[in-house]
Amino acid sequence: MADTAVPLEAGAETAHRPGLLKRILFHNLPAKIAALPMMATVLVVFVGCTIWTVYYSFTNSKLLPTGKFVGFDQYERLFQTSRWNVSVTNLVAYGAMSLVFTLVIGFILAVLIDQKIRFESAFRTIMLYPFALSFIVTGLVWQWIMNPTLGLQGTLRNLGWSNFSFDWIANPRMVLFAMLIAGLWHGTGFCMVLMLAGLRGVDEEVWKAARVDGIPTWRTYVSIVIPMMRGVLITAIVILGSGIVRLYDLVVALTNGGPGISSEVPAKYVFNYMFSGGNIGQGLAAATMMLLTVLIIMVPWAYLEFGGKGKRT
Amino acid sequence: MSQTATMTGSAPVASGEVVEARGPRPKPFFTPRKIIIYSVLVMFSLYYLFPLYVMVVTSLKTMPEIRFGNIFALPQAPNFDAWVKAWTSACTGLTCQGLSPGFWNSVKITIPSTIVSIFIAAVNGYALINWRFKGSEIFFAILIFGSFIPYQVMLYPLVMITREMGIFGSLQAVILIHTVFGMPILTLLFRNYFASLPQELFKAARVDGAGFWRIFFEIMLPMSLPIFVVALILQITGIWNDFLFGVVFAGTQNYPMTVQLNNIVNSAQGTPEYNVNMAATVLTGLVPLTVYFVSGKWFVRGVAAGAVKG
Amino acid sequence: MQHSVSIKDLSLNFGNVKVLEHLNLDIAQGEFIVLLGPSGCGKSTLLNCIAGLLDVSDGQIFIGGKNVTWLEPKDRGIGMVFQSYALYPQMTVERNLSFGLRVAGMPKDEIARRVARAAEILQIQPLLNRKPANLSGGQRQRVAIGRALVRDVDVFLFDEPLSNLDAKLRSDLRVEIKRLHQRLKNTMIYVTHDQIEALTLADRIAIMKNGVIQQLADPHTIYNKPTNLYVAGFIGSPSMNFIAGTVDGTTFTAADGTKIPVGAYDFAAAPAGSLKAVLGVRPEHIFLGEDADDVPYRTTAEIEIVEPMGSETLAWTKVAGIPVTFRCSSDIPLNVGDKVTIGFDIARGSLFNAETENRL
Numbered sequence: 001m002a003d004t005a006v007p008l009e010a011g012a013e014t015a016h017r018p019g020l021l022k023r024i025l026f027h028n029l030p031a032k033i034a035a036l037p038m039m040a041t042v043l044v045v046f047v048g049c050t051i052w053t054v055y056y057s058f059t060n061s062k063l064l065p066t067g068k069f070v071g072f073d074q075y076e077r078l079f080q081t082s083r084w085n086v087s088v089t090n091l092v093a094y095g096a097m098s099l100v101f102t103l104v105i106g107f108i109l110a111v112l113i114d115q116k117i118r119f120e121s122a123f124r125t126i127m128l129y130p131f132a133l134s135f136i137v138t139g140l141v142w143q144w145i146m147n148p149t150l151g152l153q154g155t156l157r158n159l160g161w162s163n164f165s166f167d168w169i170a171n172p173r174m175v176l177f178a179m180l181i182a183g184l185w186h187g188t189g190f191c192m193v194l195m196l197a198g199l200r201g202v203d204e205e206v207w208k209a210a211r212v213d214g215i216p217t218w219r220t221y222v223s224i225v226i227p228m229m230r231g232v233l234i235t236a237i238v239i240l241g242s243g244i245v246r247l248y249d250l251v252v253a254l255t256n257g258g259p260g261i262s263s264e265v266p267a268k269y270v271f272n273y274m275f276s277g278g279n280i281g282q283g284l285a286a287a288t289m290m291l292l293t294v295l296i297i298m299v300p301w302a303y304l305e306f307g308g309k310g311k312r313t
Numbered sequence: 314m315s316q317t318a319t320m321t322g323s324a325p326v327a328s329g330e331v332v333e334a335r336g337p338r339p340k341p342f343f344t345p346r347k348i349i350i351y352s353v354l355v356m357f358s359l360y361y362l363f364p365l366y367v368m369v370v371t372s373l374k375t376m377p378e379i380r381f382g383n384i385f386a387l388p389q390a391p392n393f394d395a396w397v398k399a400w401t402s403a404c405t406g407l408t409c410q411g412l413s414p415g416f417w418n419s420v421k422i423t424i425p426s427t428i429v430s431i432f433i434a435a436v437n438g439y440a441l442i443n444w445r446f447k448g449s450e451i452f453f454a455i456l457i458f459g460s461f462i463p464y465q466v467m468l469y470p471l472v473m474i475t476r477e478m479g480i481f482g483s484l485q486a487v488i489l490i491h492t493v494f495g496m497p498i499l500t501l502l503f504r505n506y507f508a509s510l511p512q513e514l515f516k517a518a519r520v521d522g523a524g525f526w527r528i529f530f531e532i533m534l535p536m537s538l539p540i541f542v543v544a545l546i547l548q549i550t551g552i553w554n555d556f557l558f559g560v561v562f563a564g565t566q567n568y569p570m571t572v573q574l575n576n577i578v579n580s581a582q583g584t585p586e587y588n589v590n591m592a593a594t595v596l597t598g599l600v601p602l603t604v605y606f607v608s609g610k611w612f613v614r615g616v617a618a619g620a621v622k623g
Numbered sequence: 624m625q626h627s628v629s630i631k632d633l634s635l636n637f638g639n640v641k642v643l644e645h646l647n648l649d650i651a652q653g654e655f656i657v658l659l660g661p662s663g664c665g666k667s668t669l670l671n672c673i674a675g676l677l678d679v680s681d682g683q684i685f686i687g688g689k690n691v692t693w694l695e696p697k698d699r700g701i702g703m704v705f706q707s708y709a710l711y712p713q714m715t716v717e718r719n720l721s722f723g724l725r726v727a728g729m730p731k732d733e734i735a736r737r738v739a740r741a742a743e744i745l746q747i748q749p750l751l752n753r754k755p756a757n758l759s760g761g762q763r764q765r766v767a768i769g770r771a772l773v774r775d776v777d778v779f780l781f782d783e784p785l786s787n788l789d790a791k792l793r794s795d796l797r798v799e800i801k802r803l804h805q806r807l808k809n810t811m812i813y814v815t816h817d818q819i820e821a822l823t824l825a826d827r828i829a830i831m832k833n834g835v836i837q838q839l840a841d842p843h844t845i846y847n848k849p850t851n852l853y854v855a856g857f858i859g860s861p862s863m864n865f866i867a868g869t870v871d872g873t874t875f876t877a878a879d880g881t882k883i884p885v886g887a888y889d890f891a892a893a894p895a896g897s898l899k900a901v902l903g904v905r906p907e908h909i910f911l912g913e914d915a916d917d918v919p920y921r922t923t924a925e926i927e928i929v930e931p932m933g934s935e936t937l938a939w940t941k942v943a944g945i946p947v948t949f950r951c952s953s954d955i956p957l958n959v960g961d962k963v964t965i966g967f968d969i970a971r972g973s974l975f976n977a978e979t980e981n982r983l
Contacts (some may be wrong), residue, residue, distance in 0.1 A: 030525035034436045035452070036498065041493050042452050046459030049470035056469075065469070109357060112350050124613070125606075126358045129365075132605035132612065134554030136571040137598045140578050141364045144371065144587060145384065152383040162345030185364065190616055197617050205709035205782075208676050209770070213723030214697025223722070225711035242461045249556040253575055270465040273560065280469065290463045298461050334692040336681045 057284035069150065074285035084286065087264040094176050094265075095244040098183050102240055103233070105184065106191025111221065113192065114199045124196075128146050128189035135186065140255025142182040143169065172262035175255055179263060182254055187243070191236055198232030199225065234301060241297045245290060266290050335536055372592035379587050395588035399596060403589050405573055406580035407565070412593050415573030419553055419600075421568055426491035427548040431541065434496055438503025439529050443515050453500070460497030464557060475562060477563060482564030490558045495551070499544055506540040507533065520571050546608050547615040550601040570597050625688045626809040627652040628673065628778055633667075633682035633833075635672060642668050643834040646682070650812065652777075653869050655804050657821040658814045661833035661857075666814045667782055669831070673812060675699050687777055697723075699778075702771025706783040708763040710755040716766050717751040720773050724977070734773075741772040744803070761792045768803070781813040785820065797823060818858055822846065830854050847971065852980040855903050855973055861937060861975070863903045864947045870900040870974060870983070877902075877943035883920045887970040890983055899977035906937065908968040909949035915966025926961045 057074055061067035078084050109127060113120055130138065145151050146169040153166040168174035168181075202225055210220040226233075248267035251257060257264040266286060273283030367384050367477045373391040401411040441453055471490065475481040480489070510533075518528045559569035568576075574597045605612050627836055628650040635643040643665050650656050658666040671677040673684060676698040683692045693700045710719050720741060724734045726772070742748045745765045755763055764784055771779055780798070785793045801824055815821055821828050822842045829839045830853075838850040849855035855863050868877040872893075873886035883902065894900075915921050924947075928939035938954045939946060940966070949965060974983040 023562070028444050028446045028525075031440040031446055031449075034444075034525065035440045035446075035449065037433045037492075038437045038456060038496065039452055041496050042455045042459065042476070045467055046455055046462065046495050049467035049474075050459075050462060052470045053466050054687070065473070102338060105357075109354075112354055115350055117350060117354070123354050123358060125609075126361050129602065129605055130361060132550055132601045133598045134556065134601070135572050136554075136556050136575050137594050138343065138364075140366050140574065140590065140594045143578075145364060145367055147587075150379060150382050150587065151384055155384045158382045174623070185361065189361070193613055193616050203707055203709060205705040205707045206711065208671075208674075209703065209705060209709040209711075209767075211676060212674060212696045212701065212703045213770070213774075214695070214724050215723060219726060222709045224713070230713075234430065238461070242463075246463050246465075248465075249571075252556070253579070256579060261507065267463065267465050269470075271557075274465075278338050284469065287463070287466045287468070291466045294461055294463060298458065334694075335683050336689045337678045337691070338693045593651070 010017055017074075033156045039285055053284050054288050054291070057281065057288040059270060059281050061281040061284070063278050063280070065284075070121070070281075074281045077282060078285050078289065081265055083261050084269055086261050087266045087269045088289075090176060091245070091247070091265050094179055094247070097176070098187075098244055099237065099240055101180065101184055102187050102191045103236060105188045105213055106153070106236070107195045109188065109192040110195035110199055113148075113196055121135075124193075127192055130186045131190045133186070136253045138182050138186045142178070142185070143254050146181075169255060170259055172259050175259065175263045179250065179254060183247075183250060186250070187240070191240065194232060194236045194239075195229070198229040202228055203231075234304065238297065238301050242294055244299075245293050265288035266293075358481075368591050368595050372399075372588055372595050374588050376586060376588060384601075389453030393592075395586070395592040396596070398586075399577070399589045399593035401588075403577045403593060404582070405576035406582065407448075407494075412573055412577065415570035416596070418484075418563065418567050418573075419570040422487050422491070422559070422563070423549060423552045424568070426485075426488045426495070426552050427545065429488060429497060430492040430495035430548055431544045432542070433492060435534070435537065435541075436529065437496070437500040438505075438507050439533055440525075441500070441504045442507040443528070443533075444525060450452075453504070453611055456497045456500060461492075464494065468557075472561065481562065482567075484563065484567050486562040487558055487567070487569075489490060490562050491548075491552050492557070494558070498547070502540060503537075505618075506537060510536060512594060520599055523544060542564055542611050543615040543618055544606075546604055546612050547618075549604055550612075553600050594601045624918045625652070626689060627648055627654065628812065629685040630669075630673070631683045631685070631806065631821075633669075633672060633684065634680045635668060635677065636680045641834060643672070643679075646650065646834070646836060647817050648829065648836065648839070648925075650810055653768070653808045653810060655811045655813065655824055655826045657822040657825035657828045658812065658831060659816070659818060659857075661816060664831040665834035666816075666831045670780055670782055670812060670814045672704050673778075674701055697727075700776045701778045701780055702774040703780040703782065704764070704767045705782045706786050708755070708760075708767045708787070710763055710766055710770075712755050715752050715754055716747065716758070716769075716868055719755070720769050723770070724773060727760050737773040737775060741769040744772065744806070745769050760788050761796060764788065764796060765799075768800075771867060771904050772807075773837070779809060779811045781811065781815075782903050783814055783816070785815070785817070793817075793820075800824065816838075818860065820903050822858075830857060832857075847918075848982065849903075849973060850982050852903075853973045855975070859905055861906055861948050863905050864909070864945075864949075866902045866904075866943055866945050866947075867977060868900060868902065868943075869897050870894055870902075871897040875902050875974070877945070879944045881922075882945035883967065883969070885919075885969050885972075885974065887919050888972060888974055888983075892976070894976075894983060898983075900983065901975045901980075903973040903975065904947075904967050904969075905971070906948045906950045908971045909947070910966045910968065911949065911951045911955065912964055915964055918966035919969045921964055921966040923962055926957055926959055926963060929959060952954050 056065050056072060057085055058069055059065070059067035060070045060201070080222050094304075113123060113275065146153075146166065148154065148167040148170050151166075153164060156164040168178035206224060206228075207220065210224060215223070246267055247265050248271065251265050251268055255263040257268055267290065270286045270290065273279045273286065277283065370386070370388060371379065371384065372395050373388040373393070375390075375392070375394070378389060399411055400413050402409055403411045441449055472481060475486040475489065480486045514532060515528060518532050525530070554571060555569065556571045556575065559572045563569060563572075574593050575592050578585075626649045628648075628791040630646060630648040633643055633646040634641070646669065658669060660666045668677060672679050673686075675691065675694060683690055686699050686701065696703075711722065714722060717738060720738045722733050724737065725944065738751075742751060745768060746827060747762065747765050747769060748759060750762055750766070757768070758766065767784070784800075785796055788796065797820055804824075807842070813820075813824060820854065822845075825842055827839060827841050828845050830837045830845065832853055838854045840844060840850075845854065846858055849858060852865075866877050868875055870876075870885060873884060875885045877883065885902070910918060922942060924940040924942055926938050926940055930937040930939075932955060933952055935950050936955065937948055937950055938957055939948050940963075941947060958964070973982060976983055
């Protein structure tokens, strides 16, 4: 192969080595061409769009992203908007409850399923099917079940339990729990599958050893198995956490933010300001805050992951 | 009493004779432990099954029957009128064509998005494992990290990009977006799968003089059927269930089924027809549910694969 | 006399599959028993039954004279060591050793005394504050043994404890286990598929196949007087040479007509008349050249393959048309194609009934 990139003086040894630039470009050329969509996605979408959003969140863009630089004005306004503050509070409250309950219920169900029970696959199928459905379907069916007049409350009152009350969906103070019921219905099966995979990954001989040692089953779970499942737990927390931050469809279908603004969430705030509120700068600032939240979850996790890998080698 | 009996290895019986321990440990059919396990599982199963039951039952009732106010009751005369209306003539606030256009839009979105996203991800995974180049791992790391960024962060710039490309508000735009956001998880899936295949196979093919694409199509693809099935299930259900990208990028004419469904239930004027709403909900859930029940263990594999660390 | 461990008529089925069948085994106090066999022969299953980790389908198990058939593992007076070590990964070595005792509510000073003793015996004192992840394979297995040790029990069960270690460590730990047995003098039941481990460690070996004990005897008997063809073929590396034929009185006739006098063989019961039989001779019981002068059967054979092993040489040849290996000193120069005289030491050979496969 003729080598034009190397000057003649370089001598015979280097003359056969392609130049650095050429190596970067042409080494494994088909692989690089094949990976172009991935590189484009990473550079344009994940890096480019994110930076763009962060940058324009510092402008006063209204209908079009052309506004001038205004510093932290959008953020100041954001945190003076009660709807945003309610959204954030809701997300924190719902997120904490959802995370804890999903993990606890998922783990308990996985432990129960793991007890060499009959009809194991039937139980598993029943627990996971909601996860196959969309949040829209989930939201709508629970909206109907929790319908105060004709749903569960109405039915039980008609059946004679006249002071039965289940109007959470229409009650600003309880609406987050309504969301929780629907959210747990959708997501606990998934968590159960993760936990079950973790439980089944525990060396069977460890269980035998614990039995020979005379350690009760519950104690084996608490002192030996759960610490061994640290990796699965962290993975579950990260996946559930990033899902909670994104929470949007479920709210749209279940309550559409109501009653009033009592079940608003940040993702919905962003969407409304960007596409119907006509205040792009505000939407972008809110989106940037969501990004920040995810970074707060992700960075310690990534640190643990990479830190762990570094120690292992 | 039985506790002390087992301690000595023999159990006294009523007559006072001693039965020597022999064979399997005596196991009563009902133990408190078993009762607790099964009752908790059954309770949770009811929680999971109840909405499905309510959905189906309500959709088969007439409105007067529903207004009677018993969501547990079975329909007195099950009929599919609500299903027909949901499919053909339910109103979304703008038009009254039912869900059927949404269904076909979802088909038109799901099929190409699934094919394109899986193909690109398979090539990515293959290149990342077998044809590593400088920076390929960094791209992959950002890709995985990027999958955790909320979509809202990238949404507006993507609207501008697709508008520049002249495809905003069309099926192509939704397909592109699904391909982009499906890439992290699918690439991870294929990368891990190809990493689990014996590397000698790839080396042997290279020694035989096969190039990038020939190895991919003739060696790797034929061995990748299981992971393709997993990816297929993941993408079909994921894309069918999507709401956000459909509502933003597809344009009013191309709204997928989930968006149509939400409009029928939440934006419709006049008195709500709960039987039609539930029929529409069942119809929308039917495709992913079918995939779920047909695929069985594969769906579980897909779900768990998303959680496997790279 | 009271046996330390006694297994009576033990059977185990998984569904319709019979894993163990009417198995009987008596183990004396302080005896080192090795259960040896290929994978799937039921040896680990038997050990798990003794430990109480598997429920038996029928039969009884006695440990220290006590019927333990229905007892939980912790109440049986056993300690167990596993192939994968099965250490609790998030606990330090010290906690790994003491966890079972703490759960049982033992006084702290007694726990400390036992842990210290186990650590001293196994020489793992410097490791007490480390976690299993920071230990080598050999160290982990020592800790696993220590966990059995602190239980202060009469019976130790080992389930292929050295299989996960490399060859060097395996032979080191083998010696340590032997030393441990000599020091503690308690009963040990040891499962392995490695015949070297079995021959070196055992007081008695139980060779198992398809859930049945084929032969239970001391290593010397197992090696020199295998009770059937299976045991003869399983023990010994390289394995015993087998020649099929018929035996009539004191003459063995191979399939190709070669006659081998077997008058020197110590028949358990002399066969009446002609009988289809298999003659087995170990490679080291075939003598070369002058050494073969005094043995009952000599022949001339051509060397086909020579495998120098360092301390000795293994040579392949054919006798009666059947491939035969023999060992000789590595000092003797052997070349392919050499015609040599070899002789069978029939007195130390084995004869099996070809149909029942049992020793004659």
